[in-house]
Amino acid sequence: MKMSLLKPFSKLPGLNTANILLVESEEQFQQNLADTLVEETAVTVNVRLAKSLPLPMENEESRPRIDLVVFIINLTSELSFRSAEASLKYLDPGYFLGKVCFMVTNARNASVPTERLDAVRKLAASLHCPLLFAEDQTPDGVTNAAERLLTILKVAAGLVPMATALYLSNLTRCTLPPDIDQPSFD
Amino acid sequence: MDNSTRRLLQRLMRRIPTPLLKTTLEKWGRLTVAQRQSMDFTQPKWAVTEKLLAICEENEWTAKQITELEMIYIIDNPNQGMWYAFQLMDPEDDAHSVELMQFKEQFKSHLSELVRHVSVKIKKHTDEAVWIRIAWGDSLSRPNHLKPTYVVHYLQTPYVFVTSLTSKQKPLLSQALVLSTRYHAIKDANLSGRKLTAIRDLLMRQYQQAFPTKYPSPLAEKNHTVSNPRIEREQAGLIANRLQMACEAFGDGMLPQLQSAVYKLETKFKDHTNKTMTERDEPFKCVVKFASTNLLESLRHCASSGIASTPVTPLLSSIPLKGRNYFVITDNGPSPPSQMHASQN
Numbered sequence: 001m002k003m004s005l006l007k008p009f010s011k012l013p014g015l016n017t018a019n020i021l022l023v024e025s026e027e028q029f030q031q032n033l034a035d036t037l038v039e040e041t042a043v044t045v046n047v048r049l050a051k052s053l054p055l056p057m058e059n060e061e062s063r064p065r066i067d068l069v070v071f072i073i074n075l076t077s078e079l080s081f082r083s084a085e086a087s088l089k090y091l092d093p094g095y096f097l098g099k100v101c102f103m104v105t106n107a108r109n110a111s112v113p114t115e116r117l118d119a120v121r122k123l124a125a126s127l128h129c130p131l132l133f134a135e136d137q138t139p140d141g142v143t144n145a146a147e148r149l150l151t152i153l154k155v156a157a158g159l160v161p162m163a164t165a166l167y168l169s170n171l172t173r174c175t176l177p178p179d180i181d182q183p184s185f186d
Numbered sequence: 187m188d189n190s191t192r193r194l195l196q197r198l199m200r201r202i203p204t205p206l207l208k209t210t211l212e213k214w215g216r217l218t219v220a221q222r223q224s225m226d227f228t229q230p231k232w233a234v235t236e237k238l239l240a241i242c243e244e245n246e247w248t249a250k251q252i253t254e255l256e257m258i259y260i261i262d263n264p265n266q267g268m269w270y271a272f273q274l275m276d277p278e279d280d281a282h283s284v285e286l287m288q289f290k291e292q293f294k295s296h297l298s299e300l301v302r303h304v305s306v307k308i309k310k311h312t313d314e315a316v317w318i319r320i321a322w323g324d325s326l327s328r329p330n331h332l333k334p335t336y337v338v339h340y341l342q343t344p345y346v347f348v349t350s351l352t353s354k355q356k357p358l359l360s361q362a363l364v365l366s367t368r369y370h371a372i373k374d375a376n377l378s379g380r381k382l383t384a385i386r387d388l389l390m391r392q393y394q395q396a397f398p399t400k401y402p403s404p405l406a407e408k409n410h411t412v413s414n415p416r417i418e419r420e421q422a423g424l425i426a427n428r429l430q431m432a433c434e435a436f437g438d439g440m441l442p443q444l445q446s447a448v449y450k451l452e453t454k455f456k457d458h459t460n461k462t463m464t465e466r467d468e469p470f471k472c473v474v475k476f477a478s479t480n481l482l483e484s485l486r487h488c489a490s491s492g493i494a495s496t497p498v499t500p501l502l503s504s505i506p507l508k509g510r511n512y513f514v515i516t517d518n519g520p521s522p523p524s525q526m527h528a529s530q531n
């Protein structure tokens with residue numbers, strides 16, 4: 001069990017390299033996102049795709065040091081949220097010092113219950129992680145999402161002088177409005 | 187030409203899309219070359235209709251000829267309305283030797299014995315199908331040509347496909363069919379869809395079917411294009427496995443287009459957290475309906491993309507396997523809750 005925990009500093013970093021792990025139970029958006037992420041030229045970006053955690057043991061050797069873990073949650077699916085939630089416990093606590101972020105899709109969809117968005121926000125806030133909203137249907141949306149992830153990834157991989165993941169996450173982490181549990185009146 | 191015939195032709199002309207008008211009229215074969223040439227298909231449709239009406243008046247054509255035209259149009263464009271499949275059961279010894287002329291005669295005479303006013307038209311299509319158009323009347327009224335029932339039967343097979351049949355007419359048609367095809371009974375095949383060819387292919391197994399033994403080893407990862415060496419899937423084995431499972435259930439070729447699948451649940455409510463419901467003796471009835479423009483394709487995608495869990499539940503894979511899309515699910519005696527049983531009827 002202890003072996004299957006993913007650790008942020010168990011491996012050495014590569015030169016000018018950033019490695020990102022995209023976890024999405026539906027495996028739809030991650031491929032598009034990955035294709036866009038690897039187009040980055042300033043640094044070498046390696047992308048690992050997973051449906052859920054824990055990651056398979058047999059890839060342990062070949063897997064580089066993961067600098068940023070992104071949980072992609074499709075808000076229209078309860079399963080998607082549950083899966084991400086269940087995967088969290090396979091991450092070393094060290095990751096939660098700025099190396100994890102949540103990305104939700106379909107937040108504008110009318111069929112999304114507001115409770116689910118609130119649950120995701122609470123989850124992100126309780127883990128001190130940033131929560132990003134992304135549009136997965138259009139190429140522009142994918143590019144935008146990839147750019148935002150790259151910004152965080154470069155910091156998390158230590159490629160930005162004077163910035164650390166922990167420092168950045170203090171500025172970007174999700175915070176809850178104090179009245180989130182109050183019924184809204186609008 | 188009376189008013190009702192006139193209305194019949196007008197309605198039919200409205201149904202036929204303008205691009206198909208010319209070819210349909212040519213296939214009809216009633217118009218002389220001169221008459222065909224005198225019609226200008228670039229004109230608005232009402233003008234063409236007027237012209238055709240005039241020709242019909244001139245030739246003193248009746249509903250007989252107009253319904254011919256309708257049949258030609260429907261045979262070429264059958265995907266209108268819902269088609270329901272039926273299956274004939276218990277053939278007599280000579281059921282396999284029934285030929286068209288005999289069937290035609292028998293069917294007409296049996297049906298007219300049952301209903302006084304009925305107009306039947308039978309036409310053989312090129313693909314061995316016999317098309318039957320029935321305009322129903324009753325003891326008082328003449329056959330209503332505006333709401334005909336269409337029946338497609340493949341001779342020497344037990345399959346019958348029907349569209350726009352009311353529950354009142356169903357026993358009459360069933361009896362006439364059973365008698366004229368030399369079978370003993372007919373049953374609902376629990377299959378329906380908007381595309382006649384799709385439900386025919388599904389029921390008569392005329393599409394590329396899935397054979398589990400055909401995929402003994404992990405498939406070549408067709409859908410999984412290795413786009414970039416810098417992108418790696420951690421659980422690639424899972425994907426190959428899912429693809430294989432999906433192909434085992436639904437095959438990897440084209441699938442017949444079904445629009446829906448309905449599961450009628452008559453099982454006991456099982457949930458350990460809800461005692462009140464679980465302890466009730468009578469089954470918890472509900473209907474689950476899946477709808478899509480191409481249901482089987484959607485289900486295969488759900489399985490291969492991981493939205494639905496694999497291996498595909500027999501409830502879903504039995505749609506192509508059994509060729510039906512209506513199931514009643516009942517409890518299979520004192521069995522564990524997870525083992526639901528798709529009953530035979």
